Amino acid sequence: MTVEAKYLSRDAFAERIAKFPAVILPLGATEQHGYHLPLGVDIILAEALATRIAEATGATVMPAMPFGYSWVWRDAPGSVTVEARTLEDVICQTAESLARHGVRHVFLVNGHEANSATMKYAARRLWDHPDIKVWRLFYPNLTAVMAEHCESPNWHGIVHACEFETSLMLAVAPNLVDMEKAVREYPDRDRGYFQGGRPMGELSRSGVFGDATLATAAKGEAMLEIFTQSMADAVREVCAGK
Amino acid sequence: MTVEAKYLSRDAFAERIAKFPAVILPLGATEQHGYHLPLGVDIILAEALATRIAEATGATVMPAMPFGYSWVWRDAPGSVTVEARTLEDVICQTAESLARHGVRHVFLVNGHEANSATMKYAARRLWDHPDIKVWRLFYPNLTAVMAEHCESPNWHGIVHACEFETSLMLAVAPNLVDMEKAVREYPDRDRGYFQGGRPMGELSRSGVFGDATLATAAKGEAMLEIFTQSMADAVREVCAGK
Amino acid sequence: MTVEAKYLSRDAFAERIAKFPAVILPLGATEQHGYHLPLGVDIILAEALATRIAEATGATVMPAMPFGYSWVWRDAPGSVTVEARTLEDVICQTAESLARHGVRHVFLVNGHEANSATMKYAARRLWDHPDIKVWRLFYPNLTAVMAEHCESPNWHGIVHACEFETSLMLAVAPNLVDMEKAVREYPDRDRGYFQGGRPMGELSRSGVFGDATLATAAKGEAMLEIFTQSMADAVREVCAGK
Amino acid sequence: MTVEAKYLSRDAFAERIAKFPAVILPLGATEQHGYHLPLGVDIILAEALATRIAEATGATVMPAMPFGYSWVWRDAPGSVTVEARTLEDVICQTAESLARHGVRHVFLVNGHEANSATMKYAARRLWDHPDIKVWRLFYPNLTAVMAEHCESPNWHGIVHACEFETSLMLAVAPNLVDMEKAVREYPDRDRGYFQGGRPMGELSRSGVFGDATLATAAKGEAMLEIFTQSMADAVREVCAGK
Amino acid sequence: MTVEAKYLSRDAFAERIAKFPAVILPLGATEQHGYHLPLGVDIILAEALATRIAEATGATVMPAMPFGYSWVWRDAPGSVTVEARTLEDVICQTAESLARHGVRHVFLVNGHEANSATMKYAARRLWDHPDIKVWRLFYPNLTAVMAEHCESPNWHGIVHACEFETSLMLAVAPNLVDMEKAVREYPDRDRGYFQGGRPMGELSRSGVFGDATLATAAKGEAMLEIFTQSMADAVREVCAGK
């Protein structure tokens, strides 16, 4: 049976929640990911992870919010940005809606780092809600996992269209990756971006930060399995009240 | 080639827009649709129409905003509602993002009537924007089309989980329809709903308004074709400056 | 004795509410209504209806909010528009104020169709209020009433400065109607208005949609009586808990 | 001919503005005014002054915004309060609407002191508007005028339902004043009100602050003439660019 | 021991509050004060008064909010203005934070008249809070105190960089006053400022309103003592439940 709320009737949804009162809300972005990856990378990965976690735990997957806070890519074709406070409102109103139906935990499975502060604010805004809690999941132990599975360094702690994301995409949706167009680019560290408000789009020509050419499906699958297990554990433990 | 921005690289997106500077943003809701239909009906139908229109015109389809203004179903399992002003912000911020990339028209293809006022406000809010316009498409000539293709009357002008929506779903995603659970329900006209603020969920036991049992895929396909043609004409004429 | 709160002392107001705990808040707009009608049509009609309903039921009439959501007439002299969310706030804050004084129901008697979505949002926003409910009244059964009493068709479901509104004005305030300037205008159906955000002011030269020349006071009075009775019934039934 | 926009057609409005590009927007409140005065005092007086000023100058009177910031009377029957920021939005949106029609000055003629800060914020918010300015008129030289025409002192600088307001009402609408119920009340100075947030309603039993029994129509008429002349001068001088 | 929360550990803060559950939040502005006074006058004076009051009563002083509503000085170098509603939010969120720690009263000690309406709105917004109240202190009996201690008249009720403020500064921080640059300026009364939205900066060349040359430390100290005593009494009486 499907784990996706989109394909469930209200009664089938209610039954799943009665058994396991948690949903996953995939978050990400619609934004440029270089020459070789599609605009939907952050959502596609979040949805893939959400499905695996749901299958492992019994949680139900809500439709993904496809737009995130992507201000830094505002001039790259196809990139959509919503304001951080709008995204926060969407998350909170979704959780408040579901709180009326017996859902006790909303797990945000996120594929886009720039959503993180918003997720944190949302989780805190609802922390005192009598019925529901919001949890934030973004590639747990990312640094360690990459250190073990990726060959190229990331660019100042940022993962974007690089060996990491490309490998995950090769594992999840290889038909959407055009490795012939994958490149390696490590832009200069830029004060405007790190200490001012300069958009990322002015830094990298290709839209890649790192070395996408080293990506493989095997690396991606290995990392996905680690993330899935870690996140599934989180879901199970939270729901078990640990 | 795909018409969906989610699966396009930034360059492929830019190429499509250079040829035809219009996108479609599917809108709908995640909300109850009776015993026999899934929560995602309004999005599934909007996505299906969007794809057909895009294939007919050259427009590009953005990822759907899966949550709409569904206050009336707040107590039905799986129904998510965002506030009208939040939805308006998501629409406007999406359009403003795309205006920077050469997109000149955003067509909202909507599967959920309760989003209509919000769509109107969004279209007006951006009407003076120098680069982009927002257009609103919701089942054109609905009354006439239903009069010709449906056997059962609608319930006070409302289409929800009825012969109409069920037929469309049978045409688009028959595997998601469980006709054995389809029912007929015409609740009493209710002053609280029509003149007050009473949620729809208190009116209908089944969540159906009308007679879903009469739905067929043939009716659905016939109506879809009419809508597709009408909306595709709108897209072409607007983009041609007519 | 007057039914208008504006002319009542606090004690007289309290006495009326103790007997019948409902108020009417007239809504409308200050906006162009052609060559032959004054800017205040929508408010004048709402006030006239409110007074009749109050006299029939015992409800008390609050001062009218004279400005509505009139974006579509933004370029017509004398037309004032407030944002939909501002109007919603005025309605809700008024109702919340009155809830502290024993008022249990606020009936919005509206003379301007474009306020309808806002009224709906306001009614829902306060639906869970422990003490007060908001009800929405806008020319009940309008289509049927016009079909019986008006000779000319309306323009795509819209009533504005036409036979209908002009007849009502002739019944209520004939000195404010200049029938010599009444005209007939049926603009072409316009995609920009119905599917985009184009202001109405760009469609009609005269500001009339329909045939104002056919208006008579007799038609107006007949329709006013029907509306009054229907709305007065609504007020009585709601207050009786039906 | 009427000076009230409510009763003018769009063309008549446009003609008046072409001759004299100023409107008056009456502000006030719907709130308790003791046993002897109606809830609408602040609006009735603002409307009366607005009419006199308009007749003297050629300005046009907009419909009054009948609700003001009346938080302090929240527990007195019939008193309505809107939030200060909502009132500010109504004022600014009204002015912005009229700026499109050739109106160059909006004069706020106010009958309710608690609106003053909001009027100031609105005037400043639009001070850089290219086309329109907002002006604030509230009983000019109030202290001096009262000193000359009233016998009883006011209560700590506040005028409410006292000799002053009652005299004005006797001049403007004597039928709405019940002098048999007029009282004298000078509540103790209250720290909660002046230095905290205590509502006024907890201070005065009668709702009167001062001595209403000394009011006469002659005093009221004398003061009205002074105010009218002073405000009309302001309107003329502002419009003359002085 | 210090009275300033900034220098107290959490335990020391808690002990002080356990003994005397009130804090003082100094408010003011960073804005021009003529040739002879520094930008921080309004904060420096508020902090000085706060310290004296705290020492006299046992209240604890919070760090000052250094920015106020200073729109009128927007073009004078170094003047910072925050919107009135932003300042209101800062005050209310500060009070709500402290309500969780046993604080029962927040006394706003203000050095900048233009903050007054905001302080009033904040005090009212929290008046129903179950745990905390906000109180507003701005130079009590200012008119009488100045009449007794200052030689020069104020300018239409306004104190700014004049004999009054300069004297207080000479008492509190003489090293920050350059009396050689003190001037006397009484600008013409200006309709734009008093009845419109004109910034104060367009009225006075020097930024002084009044006669700063007459200021002395002795006058300042005398007035400070009066204010301190009056405000300390207010603090004590409020906390004693009088």
Added chain:
Amino acid sequence: MTVEAKYLSRDAFAERIAKFPAVILPLGATEQHGYHLPLGVDIILAEALATRIAEATGATVMPAMPFGYSWVWRDAPGSVTVEARTLEDVICQTAESLARHGVRHVFLVNGHEANSATMKYAARRLWDHPDIKVWRLFYPNLTAVMAEHCESPNWHGIVHACEFETSLMLAVAPNLVDMEKAVREYPDRDRGYFQGGRPMGELSRSGVFGDATLATAAKGEAMLEIFTQSMADAVREVCAGK
């Protein structure tokens, strides 16, 4: 001469800005910092750094905004939290004010990590401003600096009341540090905090995360010098247009 705007006259401020068109706005928080440190640590350190940087570069120091986003300490005595969006508004309105006076760069020198996302949003919100830019400075190269100068590890990347902050305080304001009360506490890693919305106050008994007992003034001074030099370089390079 002082570098603090608070103590400068408007003319002195203008002169400094004419020479060097940059200001520093210190940010931080008023929140618990264990048994041994005062509530003002984050502001005291930001102010100290701001002064050193200003003296080194010619920039001018604005008064500190003393309240930050401190939700996680909401239950610790004396901790004040403002909402992230309120803080963002204060920053942006301050920058917009100063843009009118020739200031071209606002450097946020921050002592409280939880303000970081807000600073980023503010810098981006104003990035297109024609006259001013906002820059974000928070302990540059923190990880490397600590690795070299501190003996104890930080707690999961967080610095709070630990060897690091205590050393800085010992260098800046030793009289405000009570080393006898300094403790070592490394709470268990907590899922509620890192993946949910649990306040930090529920994790650590002492309010310390790390080992404050190892702090020394020498370590603090060494690190301050590094930070000062790095930040002063940033200020100089930005103002030089590099």
